[in-house]
Amino acid sequence: MKRIYFDHSATTPVDREVAELMLEYMTDKFGNPSSVHAFGRETRKAVEEAREKVAALINATPNEIFFTSGGTEGDNLALKGVAFANRKKGNHIITTAIEHHAILHTCEYLEKHGFTVTYLPVDENAMLRMEDLKNAITDQTILISVMFANNEVGTIQPIKEIGQLAKEKGIYFHTDAVQAVGSCPIDVKELNIDLLSMSGHKFYASKGVGALYIRRGVKIEEIQHGGGHERNLRAGTENVPGIVGLGKAAEIAKRDMEKKNAYIKGLRDKVIATIMEKIPHVKLNGHPDLRLPGNVNFSFLYIEGESLLLNLDMKGIAASSGSACTSGSLDPSHVLLAMGLTHEVAHGSLRVTLGRGNTEEDINYFLEILPEIVEKLRSMSPLYGSAAELKPSNPCSSCHHH
Structure with missing residues (x-):
């Protein structure tokens, strides 16, 4: 059976060029970048080159980039x-209700330590x-944290306006850009991102x-203690293969972004238009225009997202119903x-996130089997029969953003 991957917001495959380069730094060039001998100097140089490439992707300077273990x-x-x-x-932080749990749970932790x-x-x-946002700011506000783009529904936030407002008020602005980097052109200077x-x-x-x-100039302290790695901000021996790979991926993203986005957007728009046309009782979630190039998120009324995923999986299609980090929980998003x-x-939501490896054939196969699966699941739903009789064929016509 053909296997199709439509869950790129959860994770992407490692680029072959990236993987080959990483392998080199696992086997032949394995020195600790803090060592003074030739093995160490070799990897230190590679780490600093990667820093330059990551900085170039978002128009930062290399000394403003600190390597971490992830988002x-x-x-x-x-x-x-x-x-x-x-x-x-001050002790006041502003964020949104739709952030990733890495932000929400950190905020909850800070609330226990005297912050509001x-x-x-x-x-x-x-x-x-x-x-x-304007109304929430007080004289105690020290930080605004708003995600660049949402991992579930793909909506891209008004980052430039937020950055401008934060700058005027003298408040630091952080953005969780995990879903946006590599998919959205980002210039931290122009957007006033701290x-x-x-x-x-x-x-x-x-x-x-x-x-x-x-x-540069942001007042911040380390939360992990040890040696003086990453200019005293992030103790721990650098993950050289990972860092070198990150640099390569940043270089490729910068080079191919425009072409990649145009391609993925074309596929995404076809998926959205076809689902709206072929399947009744659906609602597109997220902003109709200001959304990530590969994100499709629909709610299918009268069925469970979980059963939809399992049925797609049996046909070889990997998708999701929300964020991968919480998919073990049955609470709705x-x-x-x-x-x-x-x-x-x-509960009836389906997230399909496309990547550069997806093809027109993948899309056609998906659009052929999805309506059949939805119909099969609805025919088993006690809610659907009574609702279909009561309502016009598309109660969500207000949700059609054509």
Whole structure:
């Protein structure tokens, strides 16, 4: 059976070029970058070259890039590091209700340590309202953390406006850009971003490596103690193969982004248009236009997302119903609930995230079997029969953003 991968927001395959380079730094060039001998100098040079490439991807300077183990560590370091370093100035943090758990749980931790956090609501497209943000700011606000793009529904936030507002108010602005790096052009200077987290495995590098951009001059303290690695901010021997791979992936992302995005967007738009046309009782989740190039998120009324996933899996298609980090839990997505969806509708959601390896054939196969699966599951649903009689064929016509 053909196996098709439509879960690129959960993780991407490692690029072959990246993997080959990593292998070299696992076997032949294995020195510790802190060692003074030739083996160490060789890997130190490779780490610094990778730093330059990662910096170039977001228009930062190399000394503003700090390597981490991924998005979760970057989010923790940004929030805790800034909060504890600036607590004399204030104790208030602003974030949104739809952040990744790496942000939400870190905020909950900070609340236990004397900080207050405002969790801003979002509109039905998962978009933050600038008015809400302005009203939430107090003289105690030291940090605003808003994700660049949502991992579940793909909505891209008004980052430039947020950065501008934060700058005017003298407040640090962090963005969890794990889903955006490699898919969205990002210029940290132009967007007035002070801190930005990224994770390698979301853009064809390996798992377990990422970076935190910290604008020069940001007051932050380390949360992990040990040797003086990463300019005293992140103790621990550097993951050289991972870092070198991250640099290569950043270089490839910068080079191919425009072409890759145009290709993936074409596939995504075909999926959205076809589902809306072929399947009744569906709702597109997320912003119709301002969304990640590969993100498709639908709620199918009267069925469970879980059964939809299992049926797709049996046909060789890997998709998801929310964020991979919480897929073990049966609670509906906090993102969909924050957008105002009911529990029932949120439970029927399907997330399809496309990548550069997907083909037109993959899409056609998916669009051929999905309507059959939906129909089969609905025919088994007691809710569907009564609803279909009561309602016109498409109760969600208001959700069609054509």
